[in-house]
Amino acid sequence: MSNESTRLQLSGGQKRRAARERLYRWILFLSAALSVVITVSIVAALAVDAVAFFRMVEPVAFFTGTEWITSREQFGVLPLVTGTLLVTIVAGLVAIPVGVGAAVYLSEYATPRAKSVLKPGLEILAGIPTVVYGYLALIYLTPFLRTFGLDLGTFNVLSAAIMVGVMIIPMVSSLSEDAMSAVPDSLRQAGYALGATKYEVSTGVVIPAAVSGIFASFILALSRAIGETMIVVMAMGLRPRLFDLTSPLESLSESGQTMTSAMVQAVTSDVGAASPTYKSMFALGLTLFAITFLMNFLSNVVARHYREEYQ
Known part of the structure; x- marks a missing residue:
């Protein structure tokens, strides 16, 4: 050639x-x-109908109102916001310590064989339909909590929030474990060389080194909890109330409503597509989107601030 x-x-x-x-x-x-x-496209679609809603209802009345009664065309979003925040806070109190504890065990203590069994088993929780969680909360969890002397109604915030927390445990544990596994072994060996125990290395070296990824898992899991629908519909009820966040124990025993369940109620109610009740679904969706966007933005800011780069 x-x-x-x-x-x-x-x-x-x-x-x-x-x-x-x-x-x-x-x-x-x-x-x-x-x-x-x-x-x-989703934001634009929500914004078009949300603008139509705010032509019927004053934005100030929507964002500062304390009554959500669609039959009287009272659309104050604060009862739904407080209900959403209460569920999210309790779910975080359940999921964050359990999820981080599971992540530490999988990353630092579990043998490869145990990890190959436990991690997939833990992540199966993420594949369970949320309607099953709602059923378990209503039928089993509420009666179980009553055995401890708690005066809970049939529909209550506590059972719904605990089950939402159980649902987001896999997200916290999986993302946190990935962040901990990314920490170089040289940092662990340096801690052991100084005489630290495995627990001291886990809590004093690995977790601080992986804090950006762990915190990001918290924000993503809480964002998932804010958007949960079926569990709160089935176990929490559909009665919007302005919760007093300064006395949570009293509020947890009663029913309530979140923004997502109010959206479901709006779209399934027998009202016209041009009515303010139907249009309120889009205003709630845009508000919910803004909250989750803010949380994800905060997560990215914190992750960039505390990110560790290893060679």
Whole structure:
């Protein structure tokens, strides 16, 4: 084969390779851009109908009102916001310590064989339908809590919040365990060389080194708890109340309503598509989106601030 034909083959091969690389680049770019386009489309769709709602209801009355009674066209969102926050706070109190504890065990204590069994078993919780969690909270958890002397109604915040916390445990544990596993072993060995125990290395070296990833898992899990619907519909009830967050124990024993369950009630009620009750679903959705967006933005800021980069 002549040198000229060899050069032509190499040149043609490089051109085809460059063309394939450009094609792959555009495919991957479109894949990344698709998520942005979908998010913007959802926000735009919510905003159009939310604007129509705010033409019927004053925004000040919506964001500062303390009564959510759709039959009287009273659309004060504060009872729904306090109910959502109460469920999220209690769910976080359940999921965060249990999830971090499970992550520490899987990352630092479990043998490879135990980890191969326990981690998939723990993540199965994430695949259980939320309607099953709601059923368990209503039928089993509430009667069980009553055995401890708690005066709980059939529908109550406590059972719903605990079950939401159980639901988000896999998210906390899995993401936290991934962050801890990314910590270099050299840091662990340095702690052991100084005479630290495994517990001291886990709590004093590994967790601080992985704090950005752990905190990000908290925010993502709480964002998931804020958006939960079926558990709170089945176990918490559909009675909007302005909860007194300064006396949570009294509030936890009663029924309530979150923003997501109010959206479900709005879309399933027998009202026209042009009515303020139906349009309120979009205003609630936009408000919920803003809250979760703020939480995710906060998560990214904290993660960037505390991120550790290892060579």
